Amino acid sequence: MNEIDKFAQEVEQNISSLGDDKELQKMSSQWLQTAGAHGYTYNFTWMGRPIIQTPQDIIALQELIWTVKPDLIVETGIAHGGSLIFSASMLELLGGDGEVLGIDIDIRAHNRAEIERHPMSKRISMIQGSSIDEKIVQQVIEVAKSKQRVLVILDSNHTHEHVINELEMYSPLVKQGSYLVVMDTAVEDMPAGSFPNRPWDKGDNPKTAVWQFLKENDRFEIDSRIENKILISVAPDGYLKCVKD
Template sequence: MASMGTTGTANGGSALLWSGIMELAGLEESKIITVDIQNPVWNPQDQKLQAVHPSTLCLFQGDTLDPDLVTTISAAAATKRVVMVTLDSGHNMEHVLKEMEKYCPLVTVGAYCIVEDTKMSRWHSTGPLMAVKAFLEKHREFESDRSRELMYTHHSMGYLKRIK
């Protein structure tokens, strides 16, 4: 069984993709747990999203840094053999670093935390890439896996593999 946590649901395209991949791979007991600050009930796309993959998708509304929400997601992840995380909500260094501190410990050895949109740091110095660099300085259990970038990516250095 696998679990994937995503932050920044927006219209749910990534959650739908990952959920479909899990089902096609025969991982029906897997869970895609996705969080957005906006209530899913307000967004008709989110309602459709949950209807497409009701067994693998779990939508939460709230602040990704809310301690109660982090506890709930951590408890769900603790029951899974493989846990992967993607972070794509706030895009400033402080927020991304806080999310990394909360959610990266859930990632299992050999799996990834993908920090999305690190390319935004090209335009300002306080973006996700700076958070990745600061995180990696303190957390030797992760390394940036540049082999996952394949020619072009919006997530340079953002594929963080848990190695221990």
């Protein structure tokens, strides 16, 4: 075994060990809950724009994009645009003509202006409207028709009903070997009432939608290796790998 393979084997052993350590996983979840009370995920930027993710999930997405090498990344939910910028910068590093398509029901003027003046804007397109509006979905499908490999990230309205609709509408775009990533599944792991000003809560959130989706769709499975590796994640059970076309 050469040194590269030896190191890779050691990493896999580390990840497997982390996956077996239930106490450490519990501590990580508790840590995220405590840090979340301080607005932890709001404190980071990517190339100057707020990204609203944990650094651990950013690293996980970096690894996925580098491995999958998508020529289209579809993201629902834009907010300040940091995630679009991140995805575009990864595609820039990969080279080629990869594009990012963002959908949001309300792209605020100041955020749009900052995204459009950013150096990575050359790879970004945006559509304003509900991600589950059939007309919006058809626009996305038209863009995806000419693409070989699509990666989808769902991060908009976090209610069960909205996310299950997104999963059903966007999952056909993802082919074997690529990923459908559902963010903020960690809502299910938070105490009930943690989001008093939001329409989602424990029992009604992205994770419950993922669980229902996987009961009805055998093309995807949870890639537990990712969450075992990063430990702290807003997307437990949310990294869905497409295992067949």
